[in-house]
Amino acid sequence: MEKLCPVHATPLESGGRFWHCQACAADYRLLGRCGSCGAELERIAACGASNWFCNQCNELKSKSSITTEMVKVDLG
Ligand SMILES: [Zn+2]
Ligand SMILES: [Zn+2]
Numbered sequence: 001m002e003k004l005c006p007v008h009a010t011p012l013e014s015g016g017r018f019w020h021c022q023a024c025a026a027d028y029r030l031l032g033r034c035g036s037c038g039a040e041l042e043r044i045a046a047c048g049a050s051n052w053f054c055n056q057c058n059e060l061k062s063k064s065s066i067t068t069e070m071v072k073v074d075l076g
Helices: none
Strands: 013-015 018-021 026-034 042-046 049-054 059-061 066-072
Touching: 026 049
Parallel strands: none
Antiparallel strands: 013 018, 018 026, 026 066, 042 049, 049 059
């Protein structure tokens, strides 16, 4: 699935854990947010599929019940 830079709206280069924007000279990661409580979700990768877990609701969330956004990775 193609990801876009939130600043430039240009396609990001996939590079393993993160996505890279050349114009930003920065890496981005995918952040999932719970559709019920708004908390940041934990990403759990299993068997090639990725699941999202909400620590606040204490349950796994399906892709249709969450929102995702690209956030800059601070490697500082
Ligand atoms: Zn950019
Ligand atoms: Zn939640």
